[in-house]
Structures are given as structure tokens and as C-alpha cells.
Amino acid sequence: MKGLPIALLLFVGVGPVVAGFMGTVLGGLSASAWHELLLEPGLPIAALLAIGTGVVSTLIALTLAHVAVAVAFSRLRHTTLRLAALPTLATPHVAIAIGLVLLLSPSGLVLRALSPWATGFEQPPDWATVQDSLGLALTLGLIVKEVPFLILVLLGALSQVPASRLVTQGRVLGYGVFKTWFVAVAPLLQRQARFATAAVLVFGLTNVEMSLALGPTTPPTLSLLVWSWFTDANLATQSKAYAGALLLLLISVAVVGLVAGMATSVVRQRWQAWATNGDRVPSLNLDGMAARNASRVALGLGGAALGALLIRSVGGTWRFPSVWPAQLSIAAWTQGISDMQRAVTASVTVGLAATVIAIGIVLAVAEALHDSPLARRRLAVLLFIPLVIPQMAFLFGMQTMLLRLHLDGTWCGVLWSHLLFVLPYAWVVLAEARAQLSPGYRIVSRTLGAGPVTTWVRILLPQLLRSILIAAGLCFAVSMALYLPTQFAGGGRIVTVTTEAAVAMSSGDLRSAASYGVMQALLPLAVFAVTAGVSRRLFTHRQGMPT
């Protein structure tokens, strides 16, 4: 009986990845394909770009997230930080990227606001402030998008770390807030967040949607190259694409392995030396730290990008250097209303279904495995595969699988592809939350004669409710943002707000792209607002409930 939910979880969450991965390997194992691939002009630069932007953005985002969490903890401002992180977290990558283009490009809002009075520019300067050849804009975009995600992951992990006790001990021993936090608390938090960090790193290395808007074009990042080969009508280019997807996988595994190796060797030694050197430097004060302001800027840029989207979606002709469009026009909203309705319906139905199914399956498995930490850890590794290997490495193969099952281009096919990415997030939030519940409640309830179902519904479920609500918001936001999986499984027939935004973006129709981007942000925010409201209502008069 216990095995049934676990088998279901593996079938739904891991099966397609394995099948898809096999398909990619079979497609990419040809000498001529690799020969073609290695002859591709600019391949080394494209690979270096992917590695550089992915690694740098992850390291900076991780640092900023830790600092933000440390500051919030020292001032008991978790809720404020969580709220500040939400808008950008809820806004999918495509929308943030488009918003940043509207903000930072030479004809973007920032330079418009400064021109011509401060800069003297009557025409936009020929500056590569986006799509620069070093990938700096892409790195910035990834940081802006990943800082809020990592903040939420770290905040979530706080409950599993005795942070208050450690901080008090550190302070009693005479260490400053900063050193106490980074020596005693941060390593424990990071241990909890290691899968999430790996997911961020791999996404940075292999994403398509952000480099489409912000990345360089001559050459683009490796992932964009591979993506363009997959959509080429020429069959010879297709096998090159499979080989490219495998190369992307190899690079990801190597980089993640290298970073993990460094973290457990060099970095750990340095950290331990720092922890035990006895220095108590009070001047290392959190208040004065540039990093703290940097994390504010990162969160602020996300919000500003959203604002830029909103303005552009209602702007008509808009010559530089006017700060405001010459005419306002709601044409992008009204003319596309039927398309918008179709896309919103698909996004919401798939998102809600994926959320409910994922939470249901995970709760059942978490119940079955609540006292087997080893099994939970092993399962977590399996579930995280879709997040820590490049999406392209298995999505193409998975498309073939759906084709054979006659599920391609169907709502169910898209739902399944979304579950692959939603399940691990549901697992992260709920499996640990269930395992942390004190076993006493269950034992007492059973002793008093309640059956297992009654015990779960009356005693355990209320304690899990807050985690379930958090998981629901997160799962919906994840589903909302998925681009490549929707594109592959939906084959263009199932259209979501995110695929519409990407189509409009890739063809340069910024007005439509902006209107879809705004919608992309609003839907998950609405779900977050609902879950937060429910949570507040339910728990206002209950003390000591697990958070």
C-alpha cells in the first residue's frame, strides 16, 4: 500500500525524464553529428558565455540572497523580505527579461529619464547595454530573477536550522552579527538549499528565454544555438541539435560537479579557518554593507522591470527621448483579448491542476516515508533530476514519447510536462514539513482510538496547512513560468501566457509581449495573495502552529 504513491510519483515525475533522456542520447550518438557540432563557428565562445553567465550570476545571486536573509533575520523582518521578493519571484523569466530590455536598452526608460538634460543625447547612444558580447546584461537579468527565489528558499530553510540559538551563542562569545551569521548559520542554510542552488546554476547555464532577450547574438549562448538547431527544418541540423543537447548536459554536470567539489574542499577549508581564527571584528557591520544595498537594487530592478512592461503595453509611438509615450493605446490589450483569454485559461487550468496533483501525490508519499530519511533523500535526488539537468537534454526525447502516446499537443501532455517541474518544489516544501511534525501527536491520536485517516485529516493536515499553502503558491508560479516544456509538449496547440509572451518577444512585438508579461506576473501574484490571505485567516488565532 505504501508503495503505490511512491510508484505513482516515480512514474509521473521521473519516467518521462528517463524516456526523454534515452531519446536524446540515441539521437545524439552519431559521430557525424558531433563532427558537425564541433565545426560550428563560435561554439567555444557560446559555451564559455553559457558557463560564465551561469556561474557568475549564481554566485552573486547566492551571496545577495544570504545577506538579505541575514539582515531580515537580525531585524525580525522575514515577512517584509518575503513580500519584497514575491513580485519578481512570481514574474516569469521571459517577462523580467523583456522588462529589463525596456528599462536598460539605449532607448530604454533609464536613459530616456536622463536625456537630453543630463546626457545631451537627442538620439539613443549606440551602447550595447543589452545583448552585450560579454553577457553582462544576461548575467544581471539572471541575478535579478534568481535572488528572490534563493531568498525564499533560504527563508524556508530557516525553520530547519536553530538560527536563533546559534546567533545568540555567537553574540555571547563576542562575535559580530555578520560573522556569527556567516560562520554558524549560513553553512547550515546552504546545506538545505544545495539542490535549489544547483537548479539555479543549471538554469543559468542552459536557459533559453532569458538569453533570447538579454544575451548576445554573435554568437548567442550555447543553449540558444542548440534551440535554433532543433527548430531547423533541415534533418541534418536536427542530429547536431541532439549532440548539442548532450554537450550542454556534459557542461552542466561538469560545472555543477566542479562547484560542488570546490564548496566541499577549498571553500570549506577557508570557511573553517575563518571560523576558528578567533577574530572578532565588530566593524563588519551588516548595516554598512554594499551587498545589502545590492540585494535591494536586485529586488527593486525586478519591480521596475514590471513597471516598464506595464507602460510599454499601453504605449503607442514612442520616440527617444520622451519619457512617456506620445499616445496611450490599449490596443495591445483589447485587440488581443480573445487570444489573451485562451492563453490565460490554459495557463490557469494547467497551473491549478499541476498544483493540486503535485501536492496530492507528494502528501501521500511524504506520509509513507515520514520516518525514513534515507528513502526521502534518495527520492529527492531523483525528483530533482529535471531541475538539475538541462531541459533540452530530455524534452526533445520526451516530445517523441508524447507523440507515440498521442499526447502531444494535448492539455494532458502539457500538464504532465509541467508536473515534472512542479513535483520537486512541492516535495521540497512538504516532505520535510511532514517529517518535522512531532511523532507524539500521531501516537496520542492513535492511542485514543482514531484511525489513520482520521488522525491524518484531524491532527496532521491542520499542522501541514501552512506549508501546503506555501507549496501551492510556489507550484503555481513554477508552472506559470515554464516555457520550453509547454512549447514541446503543447506543440503550439496549447498556448499559455508564457508561450505567447515568448512568441511576441522573439518577433520583437514588444507591445504584445509586454501585455502578456504583465499577465504572467499578475496570475501567480493573485494566487500568492489568495494563499497568504487564507493562511492569515486560518492562523491568526492559533499560536505555535508550524510555519
Place this chain on the structure above:
Amino acid sequence: MRSLLRHWRTTAFLACAALCQTAGAAQGNVDWAAVEKAARGQTVYFDAWGGDAAINRYIAWAGDVVQRRYGVKLVLVKVTDIAEAVTRVQAEKAAGRTTGGSVDLMWINGENFASLKAAGLLYGPWVDSLPHARLLDASDPTQRTDFTLPTAGLEMPWGGARFTLFYDGAAIKTSPPRDPQALLAWIRAHPARFTYPQPPDFIGTSFLKQMLLLLAADAARLQQPVSSDFDVVTQPLWTWLDAAHPHLWRSGRAFPRSSPEQRRLLGDGEVDWLLAFNPSEAARAIRARELPDSIRGVHFAQGALGNSHFLAIPFNSSASAAARVVANFLLSPAAQARKSDIAHWGDPTVLAMAALTPAERALFGTGGRDAASPAPGPLLLEPHPSWTPALERAWSLRYGAR
């Protein structure tokens, strides 16, 4: 070169007439009423480039009409490049799906048609059996040959296209450059104000072909497939691009991804030029408030690269009857007139005005030209499709990775 500089209205009529006869005879008489009966209740998944809101709205309008009139449901499947749909049809063939394919109607031309035709993945011939096929302009050489390949009734002409350059009349007040050397001189004198979409974008590659047709020593050579003389034939193009690139927008290190993206750059004032295949592009965009009304269009004096774009039905479509009904509707004078209206799309019609009744002709308006569209000029025919991937690859080797 001279051989290509014929006025397009009078070109190649004889060759086409011969093709028409054979194709028409092969398709015989189809009972159209039976086709419409079979179409009722079917759903047509129409894969088309979905990057332009105006075009999407036009297709949505057509969908409403065919639903009302023929009981056919038309679903637009937006793709960023129609090659995605070609890939899907190929994947379905590989997976053994010979019926119930995911694509019923697709908007293609050029190398995508060539690869589908070569692999036998197209339904038909079907075009000449359409009631409205007799209205097609038989004198237009781009309608019966697609990038030099005979269409053989496997794809239906839907719209015409002439490669057009648009410039900002507020920035360029004298007469605009109309040949490669004058354009190069302008680019040098105005750094960072000219650019083109990055090949393999459709418009970007078309720009390469347009320039090559103007610059090549023997442009007639381009009508034959690519062979070992590629480097010799294309050398003048690379010389021109090498001279121009340092003075382009972003010094030629970055390019817009598409023509609509360049339209945004022009609208925001980042560049002074826009390249497009639709001569009415600017007129429509001005109406839609996407561009200021100072934009003007121009063709190269030697001639504009011209082609038609087509509709085709994949071999495994289960709704081929409904797809033909939709195609026939899109060819009707009413649908073609609405398509050529800049209030909706502004895409040139493929119908012969002489074949229409006076009432039908009246649908197309007075024929007066708007200020933003160039006067029709000479036509340059598309090169053989094998030049497209060859040019794209050579471009990416030279400029794609710096």
C-alpha cells in the same frame, strides 16, 4: 544581370501558361460541393508565423467567417519560425503517423517548401481544384515557381512580397540611396543608424539575397543550384558587408533578431531604417501607431527581390478538406481585399484584377498609393533555394562569432 531586370507584370508568362495547363489537367474536376460537405465540422490547425498582431487578427477574422459560413473551426498555431512546424511534420513521419497529423495548413515558402516537397510530405496537388484558383494572377512568375522550384499545385499563393527598405524621412530629407554603393556611402556617413535582422532570420537572409542579386557579376547564376563556385559568386557581397559592418548599429556586433524588432528600434529612434517584405508594412504600422508618420519606403532602382508566400497542406492532415475550404476562402476577392487593406494587414494580393468583376475590383479600393509605400518597380526573382542555407552558413562563419 539584364535578363533579370524585366518588369514583373510581363515576365515569364509563357512558361507559366504551360505549367498551368499540365497541372490543371492532372487535377481534373473535383466536386467542390462534396469537399465543402466533408469539411463541415472539421478543425483546421493552421501553423503560421505568429509574430505580428495585425496578421493574427486577420487570421482570427477569417476563422470567424469560415466557422459561420462552412462550419469549419480554424485554430491559429503561432510559431516563431515555420521551420518548427516543418520539423514536427518530419518527426510525425519518423514516428509513423500517416494520419491525424498535428498540422493541417501551413504558411510557407522557399526552403521550407523545398524540403517538404523533396521528402514527399505534402498533400496534393490540390490548388487548381479550388474554385478561386482561376482568379490567380498567371502573369506573376513568383506564383508558379517558389524560389525557382515549380509549386506543382502543392501550395497555394496567398500573398505577394517585394523586399522594401523603409527609412525615417525626418532623418533623411534628401532622396534616399537606391543602389548598394549609395547605401554604403550613407551607412559610412551615418554610423550606427543602419542594421538588418540577423540571418537566419527570414528578412535578414532575404537582405543578403537582395544585395547579392544587385552585386553579383552574373546574377543569372543564382537561378541554378549552389556549387563549388559559391565563394567566387558571393565575393562581392562579403566585400560590401565587410565595408558596411563597422558602421552599422552596435558596430555590426549585434543585430536585431527579426524585422519587427527592428521596427521597434526604428520607432524608438535607435536606427533610421527598417527592412521588410511587405511594401505596406510602414503604412500599416503608422496607422497602428507603431511608427511615426515620417517613415517612407523605397526599392532598389535595379529591382526588388520578390516572391509569393503560400499555403500548403501536410501529407498526414486529417482535415485536408477543411484546409482546402479555408484556403479557397482566403483566396476569395473579399478576403484578399481585406488582406491588402492597410487597416488590417496591407499584404499585396495574388489575384489578377482583370479576372475580377467590377464589384469585386471595387473591394480593393481606389488603388491610390499611401505616402509610406514605394511605387512598384522591377522584380528580381528569388535565387534557387540551395543558396539560402549556403548564404546563412557563410554569414555565420564570417560574422556570427566575433
